[in-house]
Amino acid sequence: MRDMLGELEARREQARQGGGRKRIDAQHAKGKLTARERLDVFLDEGSFEEFDMFVQHRGTDFGMAEQTIPGDGVVTGWGTVNGRTVFVFAKDFTVFGGSLSEAHAEKVQKVLDMALRNRAPIIGFYDAGGARIQEGVAALGGYAEIFQRNVLASGVIPQISVIMGPCAGGDVYSPAMTDFIFMVRDTSYMFVTGPDVVKTVTNETVTAEELGGASVHTVKSSIADGAYDNDIAALTEMRRLIDLLPASNTSPVPELSFSQSVTEEDPSLDTLVPDNANKPYDIKELIAKTVDEADFFEIQAAFAKNIVTGFGRIEGRTVGIVANQPMVLAGVLDSDASRKAARFVRFCDCFSIPVLTFVDVPGFLPGTAQEQGGLIKHGAKLLFAYAEATVPKVTVITRKAFGGAYDVMASKHLRGDINYAWPTAQIAVMGAKGAAEIIHRRDAADPEKLAQHTREYEERFLSPFVAAERGYVDEVIMPHSTRRRVARALAMLRNKDLENPWKKHDNIPL
Ligand code: HXC
Numbered sequence: 001m002r003d004m005l006g007e008l009e010a011r012r013e014q015a016r017q018g019g020g021r022k023r024i025d026a027q028h029a030k031g032k033l034t035a036r037e038r039l040d041v042f043l044d045e046g047s048f049e050e051f052d053m054f055v056q057h058r059g060t061d062f063g064m065a066e067q068t069i070p071g072d073g074v075v076t077g078w079g080t081v082n083g084r085t086v087f088v089f090a091k092d093f094t095v096f097g098g099s100l101s102e103a104h105a106e107k108v109q110k111v112l113d114m115a116l117r118n119r120a121p122i123i124g125f126y127d128a129g130g131a132r133i134q135e136g137v138a139a140l141g142g143y144a145e146i147f148q149r150n151v152l153a154s155g156v157i158p159q160i161s162v163i164m165g166p167c168a169g170g171d172v173y174s175p176a177m178t179d180f181i182f183m184v185r186d187t188s189y190m191f192v193t194g195p196d197v198v199k200t201v202t203n204e205t206v207t208a209e210e211l212g213g214a215s216v217h218t219v220k221s222s223i224a225d226g227a228y229d230n231d232i233a234a235l236t237e238m239r240r241l242i243d244l245l246p247a248s249n250t251s252p253v254p255e256l257s258f259s260q261s262v263t264e265e266d267p268s269l270d271t272l273v274p275d276n277a278n279k280p281y282d283i284k285e286l287i288a289k290t291v292d293e294a295d296f297f298e299i300q301a302a303f304a305k306n307i308v309t310g311f312g313r314i315e316g317r318t319v320g321i322v323a324n325q326p327m328v329l330a331g332v333l334d335s336d337a338s339r340k341a342a343r344f345v346r347f348c349d350c351f352s353i354p355v356l357t358f359v360d361v362p363g364f365l366p367g368t369a370q371e372q373g374g375l376i377k378h379g380a381k382l383l384f385a386y387a388e389a390t391v392p393k394v395t396v397i398t399r400k401a402f403g404g405a406y407d408v409m410a411s412k413h414l415r416g417d418i419n420y421a422w423p424t425a426q427i428a429v430m431g432a433k434g435a436a437e438i439i440h441r442r443d444a445a446d447p448e449k450l451a452q453h454t455r456e457y458e459e460r461f462l463s464p465f466v467a468a469e470r471g472y473v474d475e476v477i478m479p480h481s482t483r484r485r486v487a488r489a490l491a492m493l494r495n496k497d498l499e500n501p502w503k504k505h506d507n508i509p510l
Contacts, residue, residue: 015053015070019094027094032165032187033231035075035090035098038125041235043079043088050077051110057101062134069095072104073128076111078120081242084254087115090125093165098128100170101135105142112149119248121158123238124178127188130169143170150177155350158245162234163188163224166208176223179347180241180299183214183227184234190217190224218302222340225299237297244297244311244318246351253318253353258292262315262487269479273399273424277462280326283308283358286398287321290314290356290483296321299344304336309344311353314487320348323358324409326399333405334365335378342381345389346508354392354490357410360399362431379408380509387414388506392493394486397421397464397473402430412472417496418489420482421464421473428466432457 016036018024027034033041039048056068073095078087089108091098100108108124115122131139153159154177161175163183167190175181175190183190191212198204198211209215214227228234246253266289272281288294291312298310305328310321322341324331348355364370364379386393386408394417395410406427412419421427429435436453443449460466464476477485 011054011070018071018092019069019096023094030165030187031230032093032127032184034094035092035125035127038090038164038231038235039075039077039079039088041232042081042123042125042238043086044081044083047079048077048088049079050075052076052107055103055107057103057132057135059101059132059135059138061136064134067096071095072101072107073098073132074100074104074107076107078111078114081239084242084247085118085120086242087111087118087120087122088125089122091128091165091171093127093129096129096132098126098165099130099132100128100139100142101132102138102142104132105139105146109142109145109149112146112153115157116149116153119157119250121160121242121245121247122153123160123162123242124175126161126163126167126171126175127165128168128171129166130171139170143173146174147177150174154179155249157248158351160238160241162238163190164231164234168192168194180225181217181223182234182238183217183224184231185214185227185229187231189213218300220303222300222303222336226301241297241311244313246318246353249351253351256313256316258313258316260293262484264483265478265480266483267480269482272479273422277399277426278330280330282327283323283325283331283360283398286358286482287312287323290486291319291321292316300340304334304340306331306334307337307341309341314356314483314490317490318353319490320344320353320355321358322355322410324361326360329365330362331360331400332362332365333379333382333408334370335373335375338375338378338382338408342378342385345382345385349385349389349391352391354394354493355386355389355410356486356490357386357393357395357416359395359397359401359406359409361402361405361409362400363403363405377509379404383408383414384506384508386410388500388508389415390496390498390500392490392496393417394489394493395419396477396482396486397425397427398479399424399426400431401425401427412474415498417493419473420475420477420485420489421468422479422482423464423476424479425464425467425473425476426462427464427472428461432462435461 054070076089159178161178161181189208189212217224218227296312308323410416432454435457440453
């Protein structure tokens with residue numbers, strides 16, 4: 001008996017060594033943790049339950065029969081984050097470069113199936129060289145089996161991908177189908193085909209960072225939702241994100257204790273909006289002063305900064321926040337901002353996370369670049385996302401709500417539940433100057449007359465009261481009471497019961 005126990009321990013120890021000391025040292029020399037070290041940091045201490053530690057590949061070509069390493073390049077299982085169950089897989093770069101064989105794929109499929117069956121989030125940590133080149137088509141089949149599971153799990157359990165090294169070829173499409181992708185700066189990159197293939201096919205010379213580093217995917221492509229300076233920072237932030245998310249689409253949002261009173265007024269908000277309507281202010285100040293303890297987890301902070309998206313808590317419960325940012329392009333809605341916010345709203349709606357929208361939007365961005373780039377369809381994505389969402393929707397218009405952008409930004413007409421406006425709100429078809437120039441075209445050459453017409457338009461329409469007279473805003477509220485009013489609205493909406501008509505699925509303008 002003792003021999004058997006000894007053998008088990010020896011086998012476990014061998015599996016824990018992955019690709020061996022030399023490769024582990026090489027991993028550390030690149031500033032990266034190993035797969036197991038990552039799970040140690042991410043999961044609660046001692047909570048990890050590993051599966052399939054002894055699984056080996058079945059390849060025989062290219063001398064692979066003699067090269068087997070228990071675990072086959074991926075560490076899988078489940079554990080807890082602050083006591084809540086999560087399923088995990090972490091690619092082990094020290095074993096065949098983390099590449100995916102048929103057996104490796106089966107391990108990932110198993111945890112995906114278990115996460116879905118047991119309704120808990122799944123988090124994948126990537127650091128891998130794509131398909132196991134020695135296996136060929138068996139690896140391709142393995143990828144597709146994973147993709148299929150990602151799609152079935154989409155909208156049922158949160159799926160998060162963290163890119164912590166190479167992520168190339170077949171490895172990119174599973175993260176692309178998950179809810180969020182995060183990266184580590186300087187050590188991670190993602191691309192379908194790497195610099196060598198690019199050189200061969202297009203004759204472009206490009207580095208891995210230029211092709212698919214965090215600086216590309218968080219700023220330009222919007223593939224990634226955020227990036228961190230090192231493995232530890234990324235893993236710690238992922239724990240913070242898990243704390244904000246429900247376990248599944250049938251679970252309630254997590255409720256944490258909170259210390260900041262919701263009845264306290266914040267007089268500084270009464271002067272947040274400058275007297276000059278063209279002067280910017282930072283909408284993140286309002287977000288910080290509305291959520292519990294100013295704790296805000298921003299999503300896509302570096303992309304389309306004219307709209308801010310992210311999670312916070314109000315009275316301890318998670319809320320998704322979408323806010324036009326007057327500091328960037330005056331908070332205008334363009335294609336990128338619309339796509340960014342639409343995906344965020346849809347995530348919230350999938351997982352019953354109420355959406356709080358702060359509106360200060362001068363309209364959609366005019367221009368050939370936008371129109372030819374598909375602004376109509378991209379803008380429609382956000383409109384569609386808000387209109388189909390059945391979660392509680394609370395909206396606060398702080399200043400401009402002009403034109404189509406007024407309609408889109410969780411207006412009353414798109415089933416906004418509670419729509420507030422600050423006294424500084426201006427809800428109108430367009431800005432006063434543009435309106436005066438169109439209505440009084442014959443006075444275009446007379447600046448004085450035009451200024452007079454502009455003032456008249458401002459007085460008549462640039463306030464919250466024309467909309468309030470029609471019931472398009474439920475109430476005009478004092479800025480200093482925003483946190484209390486939003487908290488009260490969300491508390492009232494906790495039992496909201498709204499369903500869309502049955503359909504197989506919708507046809508959002510993609
Ligand atoms: C088998 C692989 C591997 C792979 C890396 N290794 N990638 N083994 N299959 N795909 C092994 C290496 O042989 C090496 O083994 C170890 O992992 C570390 O690799 P290095 O090259 O030494 O590391 P590094 O210099 O850091 O380069 C990492 C890398 C590079 C950029 C990821 O290894 C690389 O380019 N790999 C191939 C990438 C690729 O083309 N993948 C296939 C994509 S096609 P030893 O024993 O020396 O430690 C694909 C199609 C699927 O995925 C599509 C489905 C939809």
